[in-house]
Amino acid sequence: MVRILPIASSSLNLASLRPSLSPLRFSTTARLGVTLTAYNPSRKLALFRLGSAIPQAQSFGIKAPKMLRAERNSIEAGTVGSVAQASTAVSQENVLEWAKNDKRRMLHVVYRVGDLDKTIKFYTECLGMKLLRKRDIPEERYTNAFLGYGPEDSHFVVELTYNYGVDKYDIGTGFGHFGVAVEDVAKTVDLIKAKGGKVTREPGPVKGGSTVIAFVEDPDGYKFELLERGPTPEPLCQVMLRVGDLDRSINFYEKAFGMELLRKRDNPEYKYTIAMMGYGPEDKNAVLELTYNYGVTEYEKGNGYAQIAIGTDDVYKTAEAIELCGGKITRKPGPLPGINTKITACLDPDGWKTVFVDNIDFLKELE
Known part of the structure; x- marks a missing residue:
């Protein structure tokens, strides 16, 4: 869906790295400006208490008309500021309430791999996923593969990206893990061992x-x-990311992304706290697991993990809500050249990237 250049690494040829979410692409970083319409109060309202100002002005040797204009301008400015501030509050309330009611779903998670065929074999034979589709873009020197436990229009899936000639990536310390629900963990582990997989x-x-x-x-x-x-309708059930301030992250994902805090658990013995965020119960939906390790405020993100894609009914309102909550827009909302799929991209307070995709446009892509 989106072409993403990874974080620079001296061991990689950056010109060859072109991971993608699907056919979508975006280019330069930009910020979305939020415009608020200021209310201009009537002149009568602005002058309602000027009578007491004129005698005071004369006592200081200032001509009444001049003082009148100064007082009037001061009151008008103050009134406009107050009304504009109220307008901003109303705008924020409307946008954030809309975000909670928007039809959102986690669509897929994107990351880079060094051997696409080897990874597909592991996911299908050991984890029981299905290869949903595969696309090679030789002119851009990359290949995508989508895998999961059901169709993309109803399931959370992984999007693997292989860049020609790049066989290794730095996963970093910020990315944690993916979660897969299985009916028998021991049996699944035995299978993975038999296939030569690594159990940690x-x-x-x-x-x-x-x-x-x-x-x-x-x-x-x-x-x-x-x-x-x-049994669960969404076996690919978690993406775990580490954050530097858990309360800040919870507040951001609740307001800007319209997610719900499903549960929060502190483990003082092991010095970490987790928060499960999502758009529905954990046993039926993919969720974001945020982890805070005591005293750790920053992590290395590497260049392997890329982003999560989330569906929305309106990328424009989504971008506005994100900015109102302090998020950084890295791709202004709007249609992408050539295919007209509307997207917007942003960073959360820790720099984790998310792309929001128009729900109707996404379904059209799958046709």
């Missing part, structure tokens, strides 16, 4: 809880948490 945490209860989990790594080193659950 054997099956067992999560620390401080009872849910059975395990951790495995794909061929590029991306971690997957296997969570033991009953």
Whole structure:
């Protein structure tokens, strides 16, 4: 969907790195300006208390007409400022309320891999995903593959990007893991071992809880948490990212993204706190797992993980809400050249990137 250049690395040929969300592309960084219409009060309102100013002006040797104009201008400016401030508050309230009611869904997560065929084999044979579609763009020197547990119009999926000639990426310390719900963690781990996969945490209860989990790594080193659950419509259920200020992030995702705080859990013994954010219950929807490690405010993002895409009914209002909440717009809302799919892109307070895609345009792309 969007062409993304990774973070610079001395070991990579940046000219060859052209990951994409789908056919969409965007270019230069820009900020969206929010315009508020100022209200101009009537002259009668501005002059309602000028009577007491004239005698005082004369006592100081200032001519009445001059003082009258100064007082009037001062009152008009103050009144306009007050009304404009009220207008801003109304605008923020309307936009943020709209964000909560917007029809949003996490569409896909984008990241870069060094061997596309090897990764596809691991995801299909070990994790049970299906290859939904694959697209090669030789003129841009990259290939995309979309994999998941159901159609893209109703499921959260992964979008893998392979850049010609680049076989390794830096995942960094900020990205955590993807979550996959399975009915039998131990059985899945045995299968992964039989296929030569890497298991980094054997099956067992999560620390401080009872849910059975395990951790495995794909061929590029991306971690997957296997969570033991009953049947679910959304097996690809989590994306975990680390943040430097959890309360700040929760506030941003609630207001700017219209997400709901599903649950929050503090683990003082292990010095971390997590918050699950999403658009519906964890057992039925993909969610964003934000993790705060005590005392850590910044992380290295590397150049492997790229972004999440979220559907919206209006990219213009979405961009406005994001800016009102302190987010940074990196791609102004509007249609992309050539295909007319409307998108906007932004960064959260920690610099994690998200692309919002018009819901109707996204479905048209899949036809």
